[in-house]
Amino acid sequence: MNILIMGGPGAGKGTMSARIVEKFNVNHISTGDIFRSEIGNGTELGLKAKDYMDKGMLVPDELVNNMVKSYLENLEDKKNGYLLDGYPRTLDQAKAFDELSKNSDLAIDKVIAMDIAFEVLAGRITGRRLCKNCGEIYHLQSKPPKVEGKCDVCGGELYQRKDDTVESLTVRLDEYSKQTAPVLDYYEEQGIVTKINADQPIENVWNDVLNALEK
Ligand code: AMP
Numbered sequence: 476m477n478i479l480i481m482g483g484p485g486a487g488k489g490t491m492s493a494r495i496v497e498k499f500n501v502n503h504i505s506t507g508d509i510f511r512s513e514i515g516n517g518t519e520l521g522l523k524a525k526d527y528m529d530k531g532m533l534v535p536d537e538l539v540n541n542m543v544k545s546y547l548e549n550l551e552d553k554k555n556g557y558l559l560d561g562y563p564r565t566l567d568q569a570k571a572f573d574e575l576s577k578n579s580d581l582a583i584d585k586v587i588a589m590d591i592a593f594e595v596l597a598g599r600i601t602g603r604r605l606c607k608n609c610g611e612i613y614h615l616q617s618k619p620p621k622v623e624g625k626c627d628v629c630g631g632e633l634y635q636r637k638d639d640t641v642e643s644l645t646v647r648l649d650e651y652s653k654q655t656a657p658v659l660d661y662y663e664e665q666g667i668v669t670k671i672n673a674d675q676p677i678e679n680v681w682n683d684v685l686n687a688l689e690k
Pocket of ligand 1: 484506508528531533536561562563565638647
């Protein structure tokens with residue numbers, strides 16, 4: 476099954492994505508994660524993306540489209556399909572991905588849209604912390620680590636993403652409503668979207684996601 480998960484920053488996409496990947500054994504393709512790893516490795520692509528990312532702006536379409544294309548072409552193990560996370564984020568990306576995937580087994584089957592009021596997001600985003608080592612996600616209020624600043628899973632150091640600040644969030648939310656809302660409309664017209672209420676306890680959100688994917 477090929478799944479696309481959509482949702483504004485802080486909607487809980489990362490948490491649900493990890494569960495979906497584990498449950499359905501699909502390839503996780505997160506463009507944000509790929510960019511972060513390219514930046515960490517100091518590659519040319521990472522250098523090009525970094526300025527945009529630090530400001531919370533979208534990386535230009537052409538750069539992202541080419542990256543996803545080569546990533547998909549070079550997948551070692553096709554597993555049971557993929558989970559696209561953070562892409563397509565603009566209408567042009569959605570159309571480019573359609574071109575790439577039509578008439579192939581790469582077409583998107585289901586879209587999960589994490590629905591949440593923008594006001595709820597600011598609190599979620601600014602309290603988010605990640606483990607430097609294993610990527611586990613915490614929240615200072617709703618999921619604090621047992622020991623401050625340390626990962627419960629591996630003991631790694633926790634950090635705050637550079638773009639998880641109020642200033643950057645404002646830009647990201649603005650980008651999201653301007654650029655990404657039309658992408659949701661685009662897939663809604665194709666009748667493949669299930670909207671999930673993301674402002675509920677994690678287990679309830681997960682139940683709704685499972686129902687949507689298993690039906
Ligand atoms: P994310 O981890 O999905 O929140 O992505 C973090 C940042 O990476 C975004 O704010 C953008 O700067 C960049 N990025 C990730 N995916 C895309 C995309 N599909 N199009 C443009 N920029 C992206």
